[in-house]
Amino acid sequence: MTLTTTAVLVPLLPFLGAVAGLLLGRRMPGFVRPLAVLPTLAAAALTVTVAVGQGGGPATDVATRLTPTGSIPIDLALHIDGFAALIAVLVGVVASCVQIYSTGYLRDDPRYPSYAALVSLFTAAMLLVVYTGDLMVLLVGWEVMGICSYFLVGHYWETETARAASLKAFLVTKLGDVPFLFGIFALAADTGTFRITGILGSVANGGLDHPTLIALLLLAGVAGKSAQFPLHTWLPDAMAGPTPVSALIHAATMVAAGIYVVARLLPVFAASAAALIVMAVMAAITMVGSGLAALAQDDIKRVLAYSTVGQLGYMLGALAVGDRGAAVFHLISHGAFKALLFLGAGVIIHAAGTNSLAAMSRMSGLARRIPDAYWTVTVALLALAAIPPFAGFFSKEAVLGAAEHAAGGAAHGIPGAAGWTVLISGLLTALLTAAYAARLWLLAFKGKGIEAPDLPQALNSVRAGETPIPQPVVMNAVLWVLFLPTVALGLAAPLLPGWFDGRSLAPTLTTSVLGTGIALVGGLVTYATWRHTTALAARTPIGAVVVDPDASPAVAEETAMATHAPVYGDVAGAADPADPGRLLLGPLHRHAAVGFHVDAVYSALFVRPVRAAATLVRFLDREVVDTYVRGAGAAPRWLGAAVRRAQTGNVQTYLGALLAGSLVLAIAAVLVATGTGA
């Protein structure tokens, strides 16, 4: 098989798997699991083949004209370079892991066939986005991912949270997609082609007519998809979906699509200094804000979601300083360790029977019960906090190094202000990242105090000392698969520049020392605070609903989500005085727990005016328009009622009336005929 054939098969296989899964799902349940797992696994193997075949060589470009449109043609084009090949490998591997994990996680779910098919469809769309060389085709994959995300977030549609979250995710990302579409059109109008190679060629030769406008329009779409401020609000709520979905879509791949598009079109953005500054500021606000918010969340998955938002901010920051190699490196390593964190969180939620960190911090022995998740998640959290030997350290240092490079004015065409913004916010975020990673680890695994059975409101308690909860083997096996890149991806740092733009990704001394030092400070401060507050935890029992350990993982998660708000009064936070995040953030905690009121602002700015307008329209429709309609019906009815009174049933009356009428007509006719009446 040639490289092209292999690359075409990569998105095609999961797509066919999805179609077959949807068609056969109900009739042949035995085929559902193979149909979900095997095409994805095959696609993952093929992405590796493509990556090996492509190597760091010049980009492979193949195209066939899809349709002549009359003006700018649309091509089915493949554009495979080092970036595309490596990201495709990430997508393939994570998607395979998630499909395998899901067979255990959703083992009793009646909607598993459609779920698996949608995950396959999503994988196909993401691989299409990665491999395509035509912006229109990319947009198709982009939107298919959006709709898959909508369906998968709403998988537990029996719960109110999931329904609301899926709608919110769809609407907010669409809010970004509309400017994105306009941006693509404007870009094509300026350059005369939808092909990425053609666009980059004309940017390099003659430049664009409206670089800032195009870059900002595209950036809106990227902000929506990659959950950057101000369109980030959908991602924490999207955690209402099943955990494997969060791992695949809302951590490793789909949210990375926005970053990937910017990386692909970086020269377009670099043509406008204003766009780079906007990108840098956006990334800075996102990073710091999400770091603070993550420190105040109680739901373990929401902590990870805000963490994802922040790490995507790092990637966007790297792009804002013009280093797409660093951005994609961080994308890949983040994809690996964040997928691991989410899948591990799924195991933790199942074992603990709750998704609340406050409740977990009052359970002892959780780490003993799930040793696989304990070790892998610990390492993944170290990678997230950028502690040296692990993958996250190398990729984050590459980002910070690029920012420092730009801040020093050494980067050509990049404003120094962007470099400084990214560097300072990046260092600040490193501190926050280490703090919330430490908090998550301490609360989840180092819980002390009252044993689980003594929880005041426990429905079905986890009894300590019993035989360990049987976790599905596949769930733990997958964790170890993702553990490998989390640990070892840093070794690839010297090799990657050959695949990317050739710029070195090795950590520089200044940023390494600074970044690691700051991360250690963050972790240690959190630890000290936790030591201080943990004494409080013993004194303040907190209510929790704990799900029966025999329940399937998905049921445990769904119940945990549905009961969080009733028990703690809020989806995001918990009134736990023993939380170290509360002490660290001080008065900020209240605001950080609700994501700095961004949702409230949107509600006041958009939701309420729209509702008021809807009420007005309803009034106009019901009271004004309908009045005419009702009048048109009522008038003939009244007329009919009046005429009906003449229908007495007495034939002689009819005849009398007939005679009188005939007489009147005859007289009138005579008068008209003789001309006297007119």
Added chain:
Amino acid sequence: MHLAYPAVLAVLLFCTGLYGVLARRNAILVLMSVELMLNAVNLNLVAFDVWLRDTLHAGQALTLFTIAIAAAEIGIGLAIVLLVYRNRGSSDIDRLRDLAEKTGEADAADGTPQPDTKAEATA
């Protein structure tokens, strides 16, 4: 004979018939009044036929035609009246109001119950 005599006679006959149709209650009398009106027309036809000296005598031919039609009509009419009487025990036109439009208030105001058609039909 002057045309005025048969014409005036026809008018009188027609008015009598009209009065009978509009004012009588007995269905048979109404049918008889209809016959009077028809015959007034026949009289006119014959009189004008003579007065116009029509060589084809279309008026007389039409009169014969009318008489034949009237015979058939009165046969059917009387049969209907007979059946109505058998069904309802009455041939009073004022009480044959099944075709009246039923409105809630009008019914209550009418107050005259219709004879039970089913019971009569089986009798």
